[in-house]
Amino acid sequence: MEGLADDVLREILTRIPGYDHAVTEFARVSGSVLPRRAFTRLSPELNNGSRTSSGTPVRVQLLGSDPECMADNAAQLVRCNPSGVDLNFGCPAPTVNRHRGGAALLDEPELLYRIACAVRKAVPSHIPFTAKMRLGVTDTGKALDCGRALADGGVVELVVHARTKTDGYRPPAHWEWVGRIADVVAVPVVANGEVWSEADYARCRAVSGATHVMLGRGAVADPFLAQRIRSGAPADRDVEWATLAPLLVEFWARVQDKVQPRHAPGRLKQWLNLLRRNFPGAEALYQQVRPLGDVAVINALLASHGLPVAPHTT
Numbered sequence: 001m002e003g004l005a006d007d008v009l010r011e012i013l014t015r016i017p018g019y020d021h022a023v024t025e026f027a028r029v030s031g032s033v034l035p036r037r038a039f040t041r042l043s044p045e046l047n048n049g050s051r052t053s054s055g056t057p058v059r060v061q062l063l064g065s066d067p068e069c070m071a072d073n074a075a076q077l078v079r080c081n082p083s084g085v086d087l088n089f090g091c092p093a094p095t096v097n098r099h100r101g102g103a104a105l106l107d108e109p110e111l112l113y114r115i116a117c118a119v120r121k122a123v124p125s126h127i128p129f130t131a132k133m134r135l136g137v138t139d140t141g142k143a144l145d146c147g148r149a150l151a152d153g154g155v156v157e158l159v160v161h162a163r164t165k166t167d168g169y170r171p172p173a174h175w176e177w178v179g180r181i182a183d184v185v186a187v188p189v190v191a192n193g194e195v196w197s198e199a200d201y202a203r204c205r206a207v208s209g210a211t212h213v214m215l216g217r218g219a220v221a222d223p224f225l226a227q228r229i230r231s232g233a234p235a236d237r238d239v240e241w242a243t244l245a246p247l248l249v250e251f252w253a254r255v256q257d258k259v260q261p262r263h264a265p266g267r268l269k270q271w272l273n274l275l276r277r278n279f280p281g282a283e284a285l286y287q288q289v290r291p292l293g294d295v296a297v298i299n300a301l302l303a304s305h306g307l308p309v310a311p312h313t314t
Helices: 007-013 036-042 044-048 067-078 102-107 109-122 143-152 176-182 198-208 217-221 225-231 237-258 264-275 280-289 295-304
Strands: 022-028 058-063 085-089 129-133 157-161 189-192
Touching: 007 022, 007 044, 007 217, 007 237, 022 036, 036 044, 036 067, 044 058, 058 067, 067 085, 067 109, 085 102, 085 109, 085 143, 102 109, 109 129, 109 143, 129 143, 143 157, 143 176, 157 176, 176 189, 176 198, 189 198, 198 225, 217 225, 217 264, 237 264, 237 280, 237 295, 264 280, 264 295, 280 295
Parallel strands: 022 058, 058 085, 085 129, 129 157, 157 189
Antiparallel strands: none
């Protein structure tokens, strides 16, 4: 989710009810203690009780391979009073893995244990301490050992993305492995991976045996998915799009505040590209925005659709 579920999108998505909490992109820990501003830049919610404006708690994620340095950074983060501290052993990105971060560490369960133990000592018991992992690097041979290592190391909840690092995001997700890991640990295990719809959610729970499911790209592509899962109501795409369209405009305004103009169109296209899986209005807008690279031209296009972009003020 790096480069996708940042504070801008978290703020917009959590305006729609249904989410228990959100998790930041990772703070990369490498050889030094990050200053407070690094954490508040990653998670501006820390300045608001570690919650989005709608009240959704936001946990801050750390990524690194050195137990002592991870613990020192966790101690620094704790001073910011986060809603939770999460460890990332799930990122499959080659640029991250080459520097011994994310899912690349899943061949070393003993290192996962040492990292978890060190960070556990730095995080007081009233702050949830959690971790996310995949099933392994190239295979599932050490999946159970990794789950045990993190649970024995002190995490109070474990999210399992049900694919290996080399699987990336290619379907299918192997949800049965979530249940196998849950059978050998004494902490709650949350299923994750390839949940795009209510039907996927139901199958994921049935196959994994998990009570809880974490939504990733599925929530970005269908921001109402969590709400419908909770309510049991069928999708009404026309009503949902009418609700989403002004939020999309606010997202675009916030993106322009955050990034340089040459980068802003890419963020809008990225979200529309996922939304068009479910919303015909997003498909039509995506096709028109796709060739554009000028912020002013995109603003004019949105205004022509009855979606004027007002400047965002923090």
